[in-house]
Amino acid sequence: xxxxxxxxxxxxxxxxxxxxxxxxxxxxxxxxxxxxLLGANGAGKTTTLxxxxxxxxxxxxSAVLAGFDTAAEPEKVRAHVGFxxxxxxxxxxxxxxxxxxxxxxLNGLPxxxxxxxxxxxxxxxxxxxFLDRRCDKFSTGMKQKTSIARTLIHDPAVMIFDEPTLGLxxxxxxxxxxxxxxCRDRGKTVIYSxxxxxxxxxxxxxIGIIHDGKLLTEGTLTELRTRHAEQDxxxxxIKVVGGEDTK
Amino acid sequence: xxWHNTVTVYLKELKDMLRDKRTIRSMVVIPTLVMPAMMLGVxxxxxxxxxxxRTEIPSVMIVGGEDSPRIVSQLKQSPKLxxxxxxTDWKQEISDRKIRxxxxxxAGFEAGLPGGAVASVTIYHYEGELKSSFAVSELxxxxxxxxxxTVQDRLAARGLSATFARxxxxxxxxxxxxxxxxxxxxxxxxxxxxxxxCFTGAMYPAMDLTAGEKERGTMETLLCSPVPRVDIxxxxxxxxxxxxxxxxxxxxxxxxxxxxxxxxxMGSGGGRGAAHAAASSGGTMPMIDPMGIFGVLAMVxxxxxxxxxxxxxxxxxxxxxxxxxxxxxxxxxxxxxxxVVGMLPGIDLNARFALVPILNLSLVCKxxxxxxxxxxxxxxxxxxxxxxxxxxxALAVRMFNREDVIFRT
Numbered sequence: 001x002x003x004x005x006x007x008x009x010x011x012x013x014x015x016x017x018x019x020x021x022x023x024x025x026x027x028x029x030x031x032x033x034x035x036x037l038l039g040a041n042g043a044g045k046t047t048t049l050x051x052x053x054x055x056x057x058x059x060x061x062s063a064v065l066a067g068f069d070t071a072a073e074p075e076k077v078r079a080h081v082g083f084x085x086x087x088x089x090x091x092x093x094x095x096x097x098x099x100x101x102x103x104x105x106l107n108g109l110p111x112x113x114x115x116x117x118x119x120x121x122x123x124x125x126x127x128x129x130f131l132d133r134r135c136d137k138f139s140t141g142m143k144q145k146t147s148i149a150r151t152l153i154h155d156p157a158v159m160i161f162d163e164p165t166l167g168l169x170x171x172x173x174x175x176x177x178x179x180x181x182x183c184r185d186r187g188k189t190v191i192y193s194x195x196x197x198x199x200x201x202x203x204x205x206x207i208g209i210i211h212d213g214k215l216l217t218e219g220t221l222t223e224l225r226t227r228h229a230e231q232d233x234x235x236x237x238i239k240v241v242g243g244e245d246t247k
Numbered sequence: 248x249x250w251h252n253t254v255t256v257y258l259k260e261l262k263d264m265l266r267d268k269r270t271i272r273s274m275v276v277i278p279t280l281v282m283p284a285m286m287l288g289v290x291x292x293x294x295x296x297x298x299x300x301r302t303e304i305p306s307v308m309i310v311g312g313e314d315s316p317r318i319v320s321q322l323k324q325s326p327k328l329x330x331x332x333x334x335t336d337w338k339q340e341i342s343d344r345k346i347r348x349x350x351x352x353x354a355g356f357e358a359g360l361p362g363g364a365v366a367s368v369t370i371y372h373y374e375g376e377l378k379s380s381f382a383v384s385e386l387x388x389x390x391x392x393x394x395x396x397t398v399q400d401r402l403a404a405r406g407l408s409a410t411f412a413r414x415x416x417x418x419x420x421x422x423x424x425x426x427x428x429x430x431x432x433x434x435x436x437x438x439x440x441x442x443x444x445c446f447t448g449a450m451y452p453a454m455d456l457t458a459g460e461k462e463r464g465t466m467e468t469l470l471c472s473p474v475p476r477v478d479i480x481x482x483x484x485x486x487x488x489x490x491x492x493x494x495x496x497x498x499x500x501x502x503x504x505x506x507x508x509x510x511x512x513m514g515s516g517g518g519r520g521a522a523h524a525a526a527s528s529g530g531t532m533p534m535i536d537p538m539g540i541f542g543v544l545a546m547v548x549x550x551x552x553x554x555x556x557x558x559x560x561x562x563x564x565x566x567x568x569x570x571x572x573x574x575x576x577x578x579x580x581x582x583x584x585x586x587v588v589g590m591l592p593g594i595d596l597n598a599r600f601a602l603v604p605i606l607n608l609s610l611v612c613k614x615x616x617x618x619x620x621x622x623x624x625x626x627x628x629x630x631x632x633x634x635x636x637x638x639x640x641a642l643a644v645r646m647f648n649r650e651d652v653i654f655r656t
Contacts (some may be wrong), residue, residue, distance in 0.1 A: 056650050089463055092463070
């Protein structure tokens with residue numbers, strides 16, 4: 001379960017003054033659901049997700065993930081969250097197995113359990129071939145699979161994906177989308193940020209459109225189509241954010 | 248704070264660092280193999296060149312001396328000089344290094360010697376040129392001998408003994424223990440080298456584990472784990488400290504072996520190398536109080552902690568490895584300056600200097616290596632440096648908790 005209540009994050013910028021990267025954002029995602037956070041670059045998606053993952057502290061507002069408050073119990077929140085973003089890289093000089101084991105240890109798992117889970121994840125993600133090779137020699141697909149295994153080693157109840165298909169080829173992107181769907185099917189609470197309409201249409205149970213730090217609208221795809229009298233999600237998005245010229 | 252987490256982070260960083268070829272190259276291979284090989288090689292070449300220059304008989308010319316045939320003849324017969332015919336452009340020949348020196352004998356020089364006249368012999372040479380300086384030494388030795396002989400002749404002519412003009416002799420005798428002589432000779436340079444090695448050993452990992460990780464995107468991955476940030480900082484900091492101490496130990500061991508091996512090699516070659524230059528007046532290798540070495544290593548520890556924490560904090564602020572280099576690079580001068588001041592003569596340890604980081608280490612190490620133990624200052628220096636190190640480490644933890652630093656773009 002994810003519950004965000006009036007999450008707001010402001011930054012001080014030398015040129016722009018005070019910037020509200022996230023402005024009064026509230027939403028709720030239940031187990032077995034995928035919430036799609038749809039927005040252009042700089043809309044506030046990453047800031048919102050980083051606040052949920054306790055990497056950033058909200059200026060105001062609060063969030064509860066898997067029953068733990070992000071401000072009061074950040075370590076417990078992170079112990080129940082898997083965070084995968086384009087910006088979360090792998091240690092190039094470690095092998096995939098070492099990378100997964102490292103995060104298993106950081107999550108306090110016993111060695112025997114780490115070994116068992118690594119084996120299972122390697123089978124699920126078809127990683128056996130490159131499990132003992134160093135990450136800096138990996139293709140993008142191998143890297144992404146290793147990252148997924150890293151996020152899943154502690155079997156988190158909540159998964160946060162921040163543009164996980166950014167810069168990936170079609171085949172790898174499809175594998176990621178399939179994996180996200182599997183997370184939902186296993187009853188995990190999933191939040192998925194992207195600026196790709198197609199992914200949102202295929203994946204998300206609920207869609208929230210974010211722009212200039214504000215969550216402008218949310219609902220199922222059907223609800224959004226009815227509410228904005230448009231069939232195409234891209235057209236809905238443009239209408240919601242106020243036109244094509246809006247950044 | 249959880250030590251299991253800290254050790255987990257530390258062990259991973261250690262494994263990562265040991266697999267980094269750049270680290271191995273810059274911290275292990277270069278200081279332990281390449282530098283000693285270069286030092287020995289350069290030392291060998293320098294010794295060979297010096298020996299060759301020393302064995303060469305310098306060519307000299309004589310200006311004047313037509314009325315001093317006996318002295319000119321003695322000069323020509325000297326086995327340590329080769330007198331060549333005078334050229335008109337002899338000054339140019341010295342500048343062109345064709346001859347090493349020219350000696351000018353005044354008119355009536357030889358005739359004036361028994362009579363008590365004061366004459367002036369001029370030696371022309373090439374200032375700073377090694378072979379020219381050897382020629383000057385030989386010429387001065389020749390005329391010193393001639394002067395002494397002349398004094399003796401004059402005294403004998405007046406019926407006075409040779410000791411008349413030499414009423415007493417002076418001689419020097421060392422009473423300091425070899426450890427003290429060695430400590431005094433090396434006490435200035437050893438702390439300087441240790442301080443520099445500690446700092447440079449911490450530089451690369453401090454930048455790599457902070458700014459480098461931010462740049463590569465692994466910092467955000469690590470922060471996603473449930474480990475409290477203080478545990479991450481301590482794990483990484485311990486790695487920087489390990490690197491600092493390891494680099495210092497490896498380099499110091501290698502340098503010591505190089506000096507010993509180099510001294511033996513150059514000694515067997517009959518030359519006078521760097522090792523011998525550092526040797527005491529007795530001509531043996533300088534000794535250092537072994538307790539002094541342990542004392543220095545104990546005092547270096549808090550300084551290594553201080554360096555590691557400061558470098559970690561400064562590098563953490565940078566958003567890229569390159570930016571970190573631009574911050575850390577100039578810091579080396581901040582470190583070198585007090586270390587150099589500590590080497591200056593006349594700067595002695597006192598309560599005020601004992602509170603100045605780096606300078607205090609430099610001064611106390613000099614004393615400890617000479618076998619002098621001021622326990623009150625040692626306690627003050629250890630305590631104050633430990634306090635500075637603790638403050639720097641607390642600052643590193645504080646910086647690591649600042650999201651505007653961690654996510655600085």
